[in-house]
Amino acid sequence: MESYETVDTAVLVLGAGGAGLRAAIAAAESGARVTVVCKSLLGKAHTVMAEGGMAAALGNVAGQDSWEAHFADTMKGGKLLNDWRMAEIHAREAPERVLELERWGAVFDRTHEGLIHQRPFGAHTYPRLAHIGDRTGLELIRTLQDRLVHQAGIEVHMEVTVASLFAQDGRIAGALAYRRADGGLVLYRARAVLLATGGAGRVYRVTSNSWECTGDGTALAYRAGAELRDCEMVQFHPTGMVWPAGVRGILVTEGVRGEGGLLRNKDGERFMERYDPDRMELSSRDIVARAINSEVLAGRGSPHGGAYLDISHRKPDYIKRKLPSMYEQFLKLAKVDITKDPMEVAPTIHYYMGGVRVDPETGASSVAGLFAAGEVTGGLHGANRLGGNSLTDLLVFGKRAGEAAAEYSREHSRPARISKAEVGEAVESLVGPLGRPHGENPYRLQAELQDVCSRHAPIIRSESGLLEGLQQVLELRERARSAGTGGPTGRAFNPGWHTAQDLGQMLVNAEALFRSALKRKESRGAHARSDYPNPDPALANVNFVVREVEGAMSVRALVREQLPDALLAVINRSFEKYTPEEKE
Amino acid sequence: MASVSPLQLSVFRGDAEGGEMVTYSVPVREGMVVLDAVLWAQANLAPDLAVRWNCKAAKCGSCAAEVNGFPRLLCKSPVADYGEEISVRPMAAFPVVRDLVTDVSWNYEVNQRIAPFTPSEADRDDPRAWRMQQVDVERAIEFRKCIECFLCQDVCHVLRNHGRKDAYFGPRFMVRMASLEMHPKDSLDRRPQLKGEAGVGYCNITKCCQEVCPEHIHITDNAIIPLKERMADEYFDPVRSLLRRLGGR
Structure with a gap:
């Protein structure tokens, strides 16, 4: 049999984006020995791409902001499909986590009073997003990274990809992984495992997501027996670049609209008037994305099939200070000077609201010892995520899950056993593609999968499209079993082999997406269907839960626990309207 | 087409x-x-x-x-x-x-040798201490744009041509140290390290790093030169040196 190295640790954290880093710090501070395994180099995770800011009711710009207002916005934005307890915890704890980040060295833009500045964002009642220009994610990750590398008790294994998890009698036991550099295999034996692996945006062709967003954690958890929820809820960000073709999908921050950017169609109309006259450009993402889509379908789109986003009425200096990377991105990649001309934008796949079903307090999944935090989980965002809520999600639930995983590892001082046979099986499946130089090309399979999801689970879905999509995903799954590396079978840094691995994880995510989307016979939040264009009141308190049952994927409807009256009252409260003072 | x-x-x-x-x-x-x-x-x-x-x-x-x-x-x-x-x-x-x-792992080893952001004891628990004006943070913000692509390290002739990774941390970490030195709330004196193992003296200001930075950070002008000045003021200013000797330091 193949040889592998064995590493023993108390808490194994998979992923080094905001959630993974915050969780690792929390677990180590609680006294656990932590190993962080990340697919890329440290500091490169998808979190760096977050632009607009992190939402927290600090009340620095609008003094009347409160956790209640933030909670109500989050729930309404998620069409009440959210786990209400997660939304409550998030709204209450976000301010503390942001201030803590500042104490750790993060630098935010300031208000005139010298406090952390907060910008307005879609569907947030008050200006709420703490930010630094349009590179808030980078600030978050660098601050956590620099704290983490000086924290005792944490080891980081970079460019290591986990291929499977092991569980024994319903309790997590460890993971099998490979190092990209030399292809060596590593068996991690851990008392607790924490998934912080992000979303699966790369199952689509046009996406703002990084190379590594292949839904690894969701698939690993599913195979280990954990439950997933809300897998039909995939967010289209309204504004991605559309032109030139080579850059299609790259994110244009919602901060542009937050700073006053206007959306127009080819006739120069501010078309949001038709879709959400109250909130206009700052409506929630699901609504703005569908509005652009409708304008294009009605023949009022821009030349490359999108809409115009214009910020040029702001002063050039202001634009360059508040949106520096947008300025640079358009100038360099599209040869457009956004201080003078409008940007052309269209929806792009951005975020997975669904994911591992977790306990709101601790991030515990339904497998003992397996925790999760961040985009890999489902619940906080319900049917539609508000901009800015994901960065505070990472901090709030990263910390909680890290502490809970440390505690679990303390209570279970002996790791669960991993059977030799199981390891053998996992190893065999992992190295399988290396033995199939003439197997199907993994890049081709991946591209076909992306086409299937893009075509059959688009912004507006239908029964026939979803059925066709599911069928094709299942066929691809069969073909993927015999995928090779595309030819060369070297171990050292062989991306053909890596792609074959990623493909397996992506297929689980795609199957869960289609199966869940078929069950939700209504339109709600990010999930819109042409055959069921309205919300169905009977599904208002139903979440769809995915689980492996006897080797097959099953989806069941779960009726949600009623919201406590006190919180229901908060949602129904009418919050004072905020009128901004104009100053630059 | x-x-x-x-x-x-x-x-x-x-x-x-x-x-x-x-x-x-x-x-x-x-x-x-x-x-x-x-x-x-x-x-x-x-x-x-x-x-x-x-x-x-x-x-x-x-x-x-x-x-x-x-x-x-x-x-x-x-x-x-x-x-x-x-x-x-x-x-x-x-x-x-x-x-x-x-293999860029050397960069991660260097980063680990730079002491983390350290506010003073007094500031740490005092919320009022964290009121900062935009002008106060502006200087640090430039350095915090760094995306760690290591292109500046690649082009730095001290590292690239002379292979002196043993003597100089390289432009990326001058930027990192500048971001800490110029953070309004960092309380550490980083000059001994700059003069010592970080080797700021090795840079002879050819500005190649600045030219290749995709984030347009003025690495030499705004990070390295001011760091050199801070270091030189402390160690090579004759008046200060005399005062230090008189003061018995």
Whole structure:
């Protein structure tokens, strides 16, 4: 049999984006020995791409902001499909986590009073997003990274990809992984495992997501027996670049609209008037994305099939200070000077609201010892995520899950056993593609999968499209079993082999997406269907839960626990309207 | 659309032992960047062609390499800016792992040797202490734009030509130290380290690092020169040196 190295640790954290880093710090501070395994180099995770800011009711710009207002916005934005307890915890704890980040060295833009500045964002009642220009994610990750590398008790294994998890009698036991550099295999034996692996945006062709967003954690958890929820809820960000073709999908921050950017169609109309006259450009993402889509379908789109986003009425200096990377991105990649001309934008796949079903307090999944935090989980965002809520999600639930995983590892001082046979099986499946130089090309399979999801689970879905999509995903799954590396079978840094691995994880995510989307016979939040264009009141308190049952994927409807009256009252409260003072 | 003749893309294929340039013929799409061309070759002609990339939006700094001899982010280099021939090589200042992938772990070791952000005891628990004006944070903000692509390290002749990784932390970590030195709330004196193991004196201000920075950080002008001044003021100013001696320090 193949040889592998064995590493023993108390808490194994998979992923080094905001959630993974915050969780690792929390677990180590609680006294656990932590190993962080990340697919890329440290500091490169998808979190760096977050632009607009992190939402927290600090009340620095609008003094009347409160956790209640933030909670109500989050729930309404998620069409009440959210786990209400997660939304409550998030709204209450976000301010503390942001201030803590500042104490750790993060630098935010300031208000005139010298406090952390907060910008307005879609569907947030008050200006709420703490930010630094349009590179808030980078600030978050660098601050956590620099704290983490000086924290005792944490080891980081970079460019290591986990291929499977092991569980024994319903309790997590460890993971099998490979190092990209030399292809060596590593068996991690851990008392607790924490998934912080992000979303699966790369199952689509046009996406703002990084190379590594292949839904690894969701698939690993599913195979280990954990439950997933809300897998039909995939967010289209309204504004991605559309032109030139080579850059299609790259994110244009919602901060542009937050700073006053206007959306127009080819006739120069501010078309949001038709879709959400109250909130206009700052409506929630699901609504703005569908509005652009409708304008294009009605023949009022821009030349490359999108809409115009214009910020040029702001002063050039202001634009360059508040949106520096947008300025640079358009100038360099599209040869457009956004201080003078409008940007052309269209929806792009951005975020997975669904994911591992977790306990709101601790991030515990339904497998003992397996925790999760961040985009890999489902619940906080319900049917539609508000901009800015994901960065505070990472901090709030990263910390909680890290502490809970440390505690679990303390209570279970002996790791669960991993059977030799199981390891053998996992190893065999992992190295399988290396033995199939003439197997199907993994890049081709991946591209076909992306086409299937893009075509059959688009912004507006239908029964026939979803059925066709599911069928094709299942066929691809069969073909993927015999995928090779595309030819060369070297171990050292062989991306053909890596792609074959990623493909397996992506297929689980795609199957869960289609199966869940078929069950939700209504339109709600990010999930819109042409055959069921309205919300169905009977599904208002139903979440769809995915689980492996006897080797097959099953989806069941779960009726949600009623919201406590006190919180229901908060949602129904009418919050004072905020009128901004104009100053630059 | 008028057909464009395919791009002749030469890529270094090999490892630490050596290698060769291999040319791939790649169809050109409007707006294509060099990373697109490399990934097209990978998906269609050379499945094991090793390249690091993550965001493809110039935000993560993973795809640093040398395009026609110049240190660049592959995702931020439009093919149209070059002719019909493009050559791509790995960064020369670091050992090759495979093809375009280099071993940049030394940078992570250096980072670990820089003491973390440390506010004073008094400030730590006093919320009032954290009121800062925009002008106070502005200087640090420039340095915090760094995406750690290590192109500045690649082009720095102290590291690249003289191989003095033992003596100088390199421009990236001058930027890191400047971001801490100029953070209004950091309380540590970083000058001894700058003079010592960080080796700020090794930089002789050729500004090559500044020229290749994809984030347009004025590495030499705003980070290294002020750090050199702070260090020199402390250690090489004759008046201060005299005062120090008189004061018995």
